[in-house]
Amino acid sequence: MDVIVLGGGPAGRALAGSCAEAGLETTLVDPRPDKPWTSTYGAWADELPKGAPIAAHAPVTRAVGTEHHVLDREYVVLDNARLQVLSPSVHVEVGKSTSIALGPHRSSVRLADGRTLTAALVVDATGAPPSRGRVEQTAAGVVVPAEEAKAVLGDGEALVMDWRQPPVTGVEWPTFLYAVPLGGDRVLLEETSLARRPGLPVAELRTRLAARLAEHGIVPTTVEEQVRFPVDLHRTARLTFGAAAALVHPATGYSVATTLTLAPLVAEAVAEALPKGPRAARAAAKQVIWSPAAKVVHTMRRHGLRALLAMPPEQVPEFFDLFFRLPEELRRSYLSDREDVAGATRAMAELFRHAPWRLRRTLVLAPQDR
Numbered sequence: 001m002d003v004i005v006l007g008g009g010p011a012g013r014a015l016a017g018s019c020a021e022a023g024l025e026t027t028l029v030d031p032r033p034d035k036p037w038t039s040t041y042g043a044w045a046d047e048l049p050k051g052a053p054i055a056a057h058a059p060v061t062r063a064v065g066t067e068h069h070v071l072d073r074e075y076v077v078l079d080n081a082r083l084q085v086l087s088p089s090v091h092v093e094v095g096k097s098t099s100i101a102l103g104p105h106r107s108s109v110r111l112a113d114g115r116t117l118t119a120a121l122v123v124d125a126t127g128a129p130p131s132r133g134r135v136e137q138t139a140a141g142v143v144v145p146a147e148e149a150k151a152v153l154g155d156g157e158a159l160v161m162d163w164r165q166p167p168v169t170g171v172e173w174p175t176f177l178y179a180v181p182l183g184g185d186r187v188l189l190e191e192t193s194l195a196r197r198p199g200l201p202v203a204e205l206r207t208r209l210a211a212r213l214a215e216h217g218i219v220p221t222t223v224e225e226q227v228r229f230p231v232d233l234h235r236t237a238r239l240t241f242g243a244a245a246a247l248v249h250p251a252t253g254y255s256v257a258t259t260l261t262l263a264p265l266v267a268e269a270v271a272e273a274l275p276k277g278p279r280a281a282r283a284a285a286k287q288v289i290w291s292p293a294a295k296v297v298h299t300m301r302r303h304g305l306r307a308l309l310a311m312p313p314e315q316v317p318e319f320f321d322l323f324f325r326l327p328e329e330l331r332r333s334y335l336s337d338r339e340d341v342a343g344a345t346r347a348m349a350e351l352f353r354h355a356p357w358r359l360r361r362t363l364v365l366a367p368q369d370r
Contacts, residue, residue, distance in 0.1 A: 011242020053082035058158030136199030141190030
């Protein structure tokens with residue numbers, strides 16, 4: 001094998017498929033390759049590479065802080081079944097890796113069943129590390145018929161954030177409603193805690209979601225989706241991809257569109273450099289994944305995460321009002337362009353310029369990265 005990719009989620013499958021298309025002999029290691037994906041993967045339509053499988057479009061995107069905002073950007077939900085389809089030229093090994101040994105010419109992967117696989121290059125795409133002590137995004141959602149969801153979501157709409165708080169008592173940490181069409185006359189309604197250390201418990205999110213939807217006459221029966229993953233991820237020295245490579249946006253939790261876009265670029269870099277040896281191929285892949293500009297933007301986004309964590313609950317909706325009032329190109333730079341240092345800088349400066357002094361203090365005095 002030229003390449004072994006560990007982990008069969010969206011990142012691992014995208015990279016394995018791209019490596020195979022680039023002419024590399026590729027193996028994907030996945031403990032449960034036939035297990036259907038149940039998570040909902042949303043993205044801005046203009047973030048995705050051409051041909052990405054889409055289950056539902058929302059031409060109109062809304063957000064609510066203390067006021068309503070209509071965003072001039074199409075939102076989509078990805079089609080998991082088609083996203084999960086793997087190129088037939090990728091060899092699949094059912095198993096779980098326990099260790100990786102890097103060598104100057106070949107690297108090896110030890111599997112839990114005792115087998116050893118070897119290849120010139122091994123890429124870890126097994127997902128984010130355990131979230132103990134990390135800042136987490138958590139959510140609890142239900143899927144309801146589109147007709148029932150009309151009280152909160154109109155036809156052709158996506159509601160990416162609604163920070164109006166549900167009528168509950170208890171934990172004062174702010175949460176928002178996320179409502180998106182899934183296709184097939186289905187809508188996901190999800191109560192989300194954007195970032196918290198530790199993550200807000202799912203039980204609390206269920207209570208909030210039920211109270212919020214009850215105000216609109218919607219009575220969900222079961223929680224069909226639960227979300228919990230860390231967002232304050234650090235880059236590692238190993239060759240990693242996807243969430244394992246800290247490609248999760250620190251301030252939003254989004255990562256799938258980034259991995260789908262980067263996968264063919266990484267594969268192309270590996271295919272070009274591999275004749276010079278594994279070390280050159282690893283360096284080429286890392287340069288694509290974490291260019292100097294991408295590192296700078298990631299650091300800036302991590303500061304945005306720390307500022308959010310430091311905000312009193314009442315400041316959070318106000319902060320997002322300021323963000324959604326920014327010109328579209330600045331919002332797009334901060335949310336989606338991971339190498340646009342100038343755009344991210346302008347977005348943060350413009351938001352700071354319009355912020356009231358009490359919010360400016362929070363933005364300036366946010367704790368340092370650690």
